[in-house]
Amino acid sequence: MMITVEQVDYNNTQQCAVLIYLLDNYAQDPMGGAEPLSDFAKQNLTCELQKLPTAFSLIAYVNEQPAGLINAIMGFSTFKCQPLINIHDLAVIKTYRGQGISQALLSKLEELAVNKGCCKITLEVLQGNIVAQSAYQKFGFTGYQLDPNMGKAMLWQKFI
Secondary structure (H helix, E strand, C coil), X not given: CCEEEEECCCCCHHHHHHHHHHHHXXXXXXXXXXXXXXXXXXXXXXXXXXXXCCEEEEEEEECCEEEEEEEEEEEEECCCCEEEEEEEEEEECHHXXXXXXXXXHHHHHHHHHHHCCCCEEEECCCCCCHHHHHHHHHHCCCCCCCCHHHCCCCCCCCCC
């Protein structure tokens, strides 16, 4: 089994189609919300990502077949005064899970983060997604907290 990881060129229609395929597959998984991407998202996502100079995507292939995806956005740590990378999506096609795809994607992402002078990589994970948590812990991720007395950080949202 040969795993390769490539950074997506948002001008490459073939890579963009693979990105949409992988993200739609993830969206339909229970951990992605169990609903397909909207037609709007399918038609516009890669064009919108291309407009964001801080966005980038990685695709993992197994024997040249699409197997996994990371969509990431560069951010900035004010406390460290350095850039950071936030993983917005990390997905592996069900048939390829347990084969080291997430670790290959994370390794490539970490390589990019080091090259960009980042101080950290952040992500969010569902409390019930024990498999993903295990993969992240295996790679060295831990829950975020400043003071144990104050507890772990929580991700909140407000739709507008």
